[in-house]
Amino acid sequence: MSEPAGSVRAQGVREPLVRLEGVHKWFGNLHVLKGVDLTMQQRDVVVVIGPSGGGKSTLLRCVSLLEVPTTGQVWFDNQDITDIRADLNEVRTHIGIVFQAYNLFPHMTALRNVTLALEKVLALSNDEAHDRAMDQLARVGMGHKANAYPGQLSGGQQQRVAIARALAMEPKVMLFDEVTSALDPELVGEVLEVMIRLAGDGMTMMVVTHEMGFAREVGTRMLFLDEGRVAEEGEPREMFYHPQSDRLRQFLAKVL
Amino acid sequence: MAVREATSIEPEVAPDVRGPTAPLPATILALGVASLVVIALGVVVSQVNYALSDRVLTQNCLNEQISPEDNGAIGVCNIVEALADPLTTGSLYLGIGLGAVALVLGASTYRRMDNKRRRDQAITGAVLGTQAVLLALAILWFRSATPGLFSKHFLNFADLQGYGGAFVRGARNTLILAFAGEMGGIVIGLVLGILTLSQRRAVRAPARGYINFFRGTPLIWQLVTGYFLLLFGFGIRLSAFVVAIIVFALNTGAYAAEVFRAGIQSIERGQMEAARSLGMSYTQAMRYAIVPQAVRRVIPPLMNEFVILIKDTALVVVLGLTANEYDIFTLAREGQSATFNATFFTVAAIAYLIVTLPLIRLVNAAEKRLRSGLVGIAGAGG
Numbered sequence: 286m287s288e289p290a291g292s293v294r295a296q297g298v299r300e301p302l303v304r305l306e307g308v309h310k311w312f313g314n315l316h317v318l319k320g321v322d323l324t325m326q327q328r329d330v331v332v333v334i335g336p337s338g339g340g341k342s343t344l345l346r347c348v349s350l351l352e353v354p355t356t357g358q359v360w361f362d363n364q365d366i367t368d369i370r371a372d373l374n375e376v377r378t379h380i381g382i383v384f385q386a387y388n389l390f391p392h393m394t395a396l397r398n399v400t401l402a403l404e405k406v407l408a409l410s411n412d413e414a415h416d417r418a419m420d421q422l423a424r425v426g427m428g429h430k431a432n433a434y435p436g437q438l439s440g441g442q443q444q445r446v447a448i449a450r451a452l453a454m455e456p457k458v459m460l461f462d463e464v465t466s467a468l469d470p471e472l473v474g475e476v477l478e479v480m481i482r483l484a485g486d487g488m489t490m491m492v493v494t495h496e497m498g499f500a501r502e503v504g505t506r507m508l509f510l511d512e513g514r515v516a517e518e519g520e521p522r523e524m525f526y527h528p529q530s531d532r533l534r535q536f537l538a539k540v541l
Numbered sequence: 542m543a544v545r546e547a548t549s550i551e552p553e554v555a556p557d558v559r560g561p562t563a564p565l566p567a568t569i570l571a572l573g574v575a576s577l578v579v580i581a582l583g584v585v586v587s588q589v590n591y592a593l594s595d596r597v598l599t600q601n602c603l604n605e606q607i608s609p610e611d612n613g614a615i616g617v618c619n620i621v622e623a624l625a626d627p628l629t630t631g632s633l634y635l636g637i638g639l640g641a642v643a644l645v646l647g648a649s650t651y652r653r654m655d656n657k658r659r660r661d662q663a664i665t666g667a668v669l670g671t672q673a674v675l676l677a678l679a680i681l682w683f684r685s686a687t688p689g690l691f692s693k694h695f696l697n698f699a700d701l702q703g704y705g706g707a708f709v710r711g712a713r714n715t716l717i718l719a720f721a722g723e724m725g726g727i728v729i730g731l732v733l734g735i736l737t738l739s740q741r742r743a744v745r746a747p748a749r750g751y752i753n754f755f756r757g758t759p760l761i762w763q764l765v766t767g768y769f770l771l772l773f774g775f776g777i778r779l780s781a782f783v784v785a786i787i788v789f790a791l792n793t794g795a796y797a798a799e800v801f802r803a804g805i806q807s808i809e810r811g812q813m814e815a816a817r818s819l820g821m822s823y824t825q826a827m828r829y830a831i832v833p834q835a836v837r838r839v840i841p842p843l844m845n846e847f848v849i850l851i852k853d854t855a856l857v858v859v860l861g862l863t864a865n866e867y868d869i870f871t872l873a874r875e876g877q878s879a880t881f882n883a884t885f886f887t888v889a890a891i892a893y894l895i896v897t898l899p900l901i902r903l904v905n906a907a908e909k910r911l912r913s914g915l916v917g918i919a920g921a922g923g
Contacts, residue, residue, distance in 0.1 A: 349818060351817065375820065377817065380818070382815075382818040384811055386811050388809070388812060388814065388815035389815070390815070390830050390834075392833050401829055402816075402821060406819060406820040406821055406825070447815075451818075
């Protein structure tokens with residue numbers, strides 16, 4: 286990836302992997318994001334919390350251009366991917382997303398869910414795709430269910446397969462969009478466990494979540510998104526124990 | 542130990558909690574059933590009785606323009622005479638009486654029945670009684686007009702001897718027309734359906750125009766115009782049979798397009814997003830993720846379209862088919878114009894039913910299967 290002309294990389298200062306500049310998003314007349322700036326360094330685990338309707342999911346989806354910002358820029362790996370000439374299919378192979386509703390392909394086995402894009406997008410051979418998929422399924426503890434269809438799996442198992450599917454592309458960043466919100470309470474743990482291990486392995490992650498414990502323990506940085514703006518930003522523990530704004534104080538009082 | 546095992550055995554069927562019956566509801570149900578049976582037996586027995594007996598043309602039949610020169614005149618006359626027979630008359634009035642009693646008793650008492658079985662019996666008895674009354678009245682009405690004239694034209698099977706093979710060939714040709722048309726229509730429909738889902742109006746507009754045109758004009762007009770458009774407009778001389786298949790495909794394509802569009806739209810948005818987030822292009826996402834799921838969902842409606850097309854192939858009657866290309870309906874029309882006997886159309890209807898009824902059953906089974914999620918497309922949350 287070529288560097289933009291004139292950029293100087295000072296020693297010890299890492300280039301941000303993801304950078305959002307002044308991102309606004311309108312849905313019709315609904316102003317969902319009102320000028321969000323965000324940078325993510327490698328190995329960052331950025332946790333996004335906030336009341337529903339505050340724009341958390343929209344922000345996450347803007348990072349991979351699943352939602353196109355109405356105005357503002359999104360930079361990924363030093364490339365402006367809001368530029369209409371950007372090859373989004375190529376960019377998206379480096380950005381893994383896991384959705385609230387899992388979105389596994391129901392007509393394919395867990396294994397096929399993982400190998401499909403490896404073969405069709407990354408053009409790996411069947412054997413390579415199979416091996417890589419089995420590695421990732423094993424990594425999320427789903428190796429034994431490789432040949433099961435999504436309909437035969439519990440929500441937690443489906444979500445772990447979805448994580449393996451995204452990981453198999455070997456993305457540079459993983460986005461998690463309220464991935465435990467649709468799960469029965471007793472299944473939340475197994476998914477969080479996988480995510481904690483992933484963060485431990487140094488994966489760059491953006492996590493929209495209502496799991497405050499996860500946010501506090503795993504997040505390296507936290508955004509409090511309220512009414513389309515980053516109302517507060519900082520180190521998670523600091524924000525939990527010393528919230529600066531009234532809005533965050535009220536929010537934490539409700540969810541904790 | 543043995544006792545314990547015995548008690549732990551679960552009953553294999555759910556217990557019947559509808560409760561025992563009682564004399565009154567059982568009587569109502571019996572009356573309802575009896576009313577229908579009496580009518581059916583009376584009519585059928587007297588028809589069979591007359592059909593098996595040697596009879597001559599009666600004055601009654603001669604009055605209804607059944608002449609001795611007509612082929613099959615005796616058989617037609619038997620139908621008329623059997624309808625007028627006292628056995629028929631008696632069974633009709635008896636059926637009306639029984640049915641009316643079942644209706645009145647059932648309707649007035651079902652609310653007071655104190656368990657499910659009794660209430661079900663009272664209601665069913667009343668319903669069957671009503672059906673018997675309506676059926677008997679319809680037969681009486683039919684009998685009071687000119688049943689002879691009708692039977693002479695539609696129930697005179699004498700002229701159909703030797704047409705068995707022709708009807709089998711007709712059924713085969715009907716199926717060829719419908720099947721080839723449906724296959725072509727599915728291909729056209731899939732392409733059009735995807736085009737109508739485009740973000741771009743420039744892509745959508747022609748597809749929509751095509752669909753609206755073929756849905757908005759009569760198929761019979763499309764057949765005739767298509768034939769002459771090819772012949773005079775483009776100088777292409779094709780047999781009417783082939784032209785018909787082409788027009789059926791074009792027409793079915795418009796309907797199948799709507800089916801595919803709805804099928805694709807019924808796939809959750811998240812499926813497309815998941816595919817795109819893995820770096821697949823729109824085309825790849827459609828091909829591997831969306832369309833395979835949509836296809837399963839559109840099988841029942843497409844089969845339904847096929848059944849409709851089987852019946853619509855009758856419209857080829859307006860094109861000049863050669864004798865070995867005759868479909869069921871054209872064959873019937875030809876037979877009718879050769880003999881002035883419309884019973885060919887009665888047999889045609891039976892032939893269509895023989896083809897369509899199994900398909901209709903298949904569609905219903907497929908829909909049921911799809912609803913119960915047995916096809917494996919139930920999706921997340923299973």
